[in-house]
Amino acid sequence: MSSPYILEVKNLRKVFDHDLFKKKQVVLDDLSFGFPEGSCTALMGHNGAGKTTTIRTIFGLIKPDKGEVLFRGRPLTLEDKRLIGYMPETNKLPGNLTCEEILWHQLRVFNPKDLKPKHYKEAIEKQLQEVGLWEHRRKRVGKLSKGMGRRLSWAQATIHRPELVILDEPMSGLDPVGYKLMIHLINQLRERRASIILCTHDIWSIKDTCEQVYIMNKGRLVYSSLTVADGSPVQNLQHFLAISGCSVETLRSLQEASRLPAWGDLRTQSYRTELWFKDYADAVKWLQACLMKGLLVVDFRKSSGLDEDHLLSFFGEEKSA
Incomplete structure (x- = not known):
């Protein structure tokens, strides 16, 4: 039977023990939940709740001590990662490249199956027009304002037409106009039935974008508007x-x-x-x-x-x- 979730984490546990003079730090504590296909799910929690560690574990940047990450019910593979877009919390794009070059590089690396190389130029123009950066296409990343950098980061995360988009604090550093544009872009993805994970502290934006929400606290799942992967409720007091x-x-x-x-x-x-x-x-x-x-x-x-x-x-x- 196929999974209703595009992505699941099951029984993840991660303990950091790098300092001889400090106690072991349990960052993920038997963490399990799933993200439904074709919907936008908020992943929330205070600073240090374990959201970033969860994301890094999904991408394989951190190896869990226990547990697994599943994509459509099976272990996540390198090929599956081509179907995922990621917008990090802080802009880490090479400052010496232009907006156009960033998107060219993204397309060449991810090589989307439904977009032929001869159409890359057209796709890049459309993407930069959508985020209001076409007039700045030859501007180097290091010269962009923080808000423009966030919009370019969105363009990079979504240009290869991913089936799952993970957004880490996408509203960070945006003025009211940029904030409104980001809400609009997220809802455009929702209309196309893309799956979205929205990691955010912004409790107000989720009402305009999300169908469900998870909240983490000290590496544990303390609230869910859904149920965990085995079907049992975590915290659904309505x-x-x-x-x-x-x-x-x-x-x-x-x-x-x-x-x-x-x-x-x-x-x-x-x-x-x-x-x-x-x-x-x-x-x-x-x-x-x-x-x-x-x-x-x-x-x-x-x-x-x-x-x-x-x-x-x-x-x-x-x-x-």
């Missing part, structure tokens, strides 16, 4: 009940007295307490019990899974089990 002016002790007493189901997560902020549930039926039981008790319910709804406040709760320190 229904929440918000109560004002109620202590956790009161809620625990109510739970025991009314024999209510356990909540999946509890979050407090000032006088507001949120109870999160996976199942709607559990959330309704709590709503009814709180109303019967006379507690002040200020919100009760289903989260989209991409709500800002919901996602932000998974950043920062790793949540205890």
Whole structure:
């Protein structure tokens, strides 16, 4: 049976132990998830969460201590990597080459099957026109502004018509006009049903670009709007009940007295307490019990899974089990 994922990482573990005077650093801790074919998936997390190590492992730049990377259900090969485009977080293109030369080199290396060499010139012009760099085609990379460099990096990552595009902080260094253009370019790829992995801190941009999201924290997957590769949910608490002016002790007493189901997560902020549930039926039981008790319910709804406040709760320190 074919895999629904274009790319999967399974049980990845990586420990760095380079310094005799420091403890071993677990960077990836039994990490498993899959990226659905033909959709845009956000990979998020705080600095040091393990996103960059995951990307480097995918490309074979880092060898994991355990686990594997699969492409359409089989081990990722060199030939498969020709079908992947990558836009790094920082521009690392040779400063002495021109925009045109960068794209010529990319096409010669990746040699896309559906684009003949005689059409390379036409493809390069179209790509540079699309990102607003045609007038700067003979300008050397070292002379480009940071924003122009980001647009050239996008052009390089996508000119060979990859089936999977991995974008690492594509909004970094862009002004509002460049930001809007990047959102437009990502959505153009989505319309062509390309598969996209969007690694970003920008929690606001994913609402305009992504169908689903994963969040990493200290090398682990702590939130998923999907399920992991074996089908079991990682963290998919969508229904929440918000109560004002109620202590956790009161809620625990109510739970025991009314024999209510356990909540999946509890979050407090000032006088507001949120109870999160996976199942709607559990959330309704709590709503009814709180109303019967006379507690002040200020919100009760289903989260989209991409709500800002919901996602932000998974950043920062790793949540205890």
